[in-house]
Amino acid sequence: DADVTQTPRNRITKTGKRIMLECSQTKGHDRMYWYRQDPGLGLRLIYYSFDVKDINKGEISDGYSVSRQAQAKFSLSLESAIPNQTALYFCATSDFGAGVSGEQFFGPGTRLTVL
Amino acid sequence: GNSVTQMEGPVTLSEEAFLTINCTYTATGYPSLFWYVQYPGEGLQLLLKATKADDKGSNKGFEATYRKETTSFHLEKGSVQVSDSAVYFCALTALNTNAGKSTFGDGTTLTVKP
Numbered sequence: 001d002a003d004v005t006q007t008p009r010n011r012i013t014k015t016g017k018r019i020m021l022e023c024s025q026t027k028g029h030d031r032m033y034w035y036r037q038d039p040g041l042g043l044r045l046i047y048y049s050f051d052v053k054d055i056n057k058g059e060i061s062d063g064y065s066v067s068r069q070a071q072a073k074f075s076l077s078l079e080s081a082i083p084n085q086t087a088l089y090f091c092a093t094s095d096f097g098a099g100v101s102g103e104q105f106f107g108p109g110t111r112l113t114v115l
Numbered sequence: 116g117n118s119v120t121q122m123e124g125p126v127t128l129s130e131e132a133f134l135t136i137n138c139t140y141t142a143t144g145y146p147s148l149f150w151y152v153q154y155p156g157e158g159l160q161l162l163l164k165a166t167k168a169d170d171k172g173s174n175k176g177f178e179a180t181y182r183k184e185t186t187s188f189h190l191e192k193g194s195v196q197v198s199d200s201a202v203y204f205c206a207l208t209a210l211n212t213n214a215g216k217s218t219f220g221d222g223t224t225l226t227v228k229p
Contacts, residue, residue, distance in 0.1 A: 004158075033216075042204070042221035043159075050214075090158055094208075096215055101147045101166050102208025104217050106158035 003027050006091050006107040013081050014115050021076045021110050023091030031096055032074040033104070034058075034066060037088040046089075049074055050096070081114040088112075117142040121205045121220035128195055128227050136190040136223050138179075138205035146209035148172075148181050148188040153202040153222070162190075162203070195227045 004025045013019050023032065034046040045058030047066040055066060063085060067075045078085055091107040094100075122137040140146065147166045151159040163172030168183035177192045188205060205220040 031215075040221070043219045045216070048216060056214075092159075094215075094217070096210070100210070101149075101164055102210055102215060102217060103147075103149060103161055103164060104151075104159075104206075104208075106151075106160065108158045 002108070004091060004093055004105050004107040006089075006110050008110060009108065010111045012113045012115065015082055017081050019078045019081055019112070021089055021091075021112070023074045023076070023107055025072050025074075025091075025093045025105075025107075027093050027095075027105055028071075029093040029095050029105070030071060031094045032068070033092045033094070034064075034074070034076045035090045035092065036060065037090060037109075043090070046076065078112075078114075081112075083114045086112060086114045117146070117207060117209055117218040119205050119207055119218050119220040121203075122223055124222075125224040125226060128225070130197055130227055130229050131194045132227075134190070134192040134195045134199075134225070136203055136205075136225070138188045138190065138220060140186050140188065140205075140207050140218075142186075142207055142209045142218075144209045144211045146207040148179070149206045149208070149217075150177070150179055150188070150190050151204040151206060151219075153204065155201070159204060195225070197227045197229055200225055200227045 033048045035043045049068045092104040118141045149164045150162040152162040163174040165172040165181035208217045
């Protein structure tokens with residue numbers, strides 16, 4: 001079974017709709033991240049969480065919100081979707097501490113289309 | 116702040132050609148360096164990593180050496196295959212800076228033709 005899972009894998013929605021993307025992990029990592037990937041722009045960090053009570057904005061958080069329901073679950077919400085939020089969204093996790101390299105473990109991605 | 120600059124793509128090669136994708140970085144402290152690969156329709160996965168200067172990471176015929184003096188981590192493969200067609204991301208994590216978050220390059224798309 002995959003260590004980091006994302007649901008849904010694909011979603012088409014309309015402008016103004018609220019949508020939630022979900023991420024679950026079995027890695028046991030405290031740190032979780034949401035990224036957005038657009039062609040030619042690489043990965044951009046939306047939000048990150050270092051534990052259940054620690055939520056932080058990334059470089060492009062406007063229009064997004066997150067919820068860390070448990071160590072294993074981190075959800076991304078678009079309160080009112082707009083077409084320029086059409087992108088590929090990735091969840092990732094990482095470990096932290098002495099002897100850890102900082103490698104990130106990615107989910108398979110959610111392709112979101114906002115019409 | 117930390118930054119990663121990698122060779123712009125796209126890169127198109129014939130099968131069995133030699134591959135180099137350049138990557139340079141700016142970071143305070145002693146970062147770990149990574150190459151991630153994204154195959155079509157999939158998420159990113161670790162290809163190789165190096166955690167200290169002069170370390171060589173290797174996997175699936177790919178290699179990269181952590182060069183602190185030139186702040187570089189260039190990816191190489193001696194003979195590419197069609198199955199290597201993917202997007203390659205160089206990244207760093209400096210656990211003592213930037214709150215331990217990773218910094219990614221913009222990605223380089225590689226297409227290998229038979």
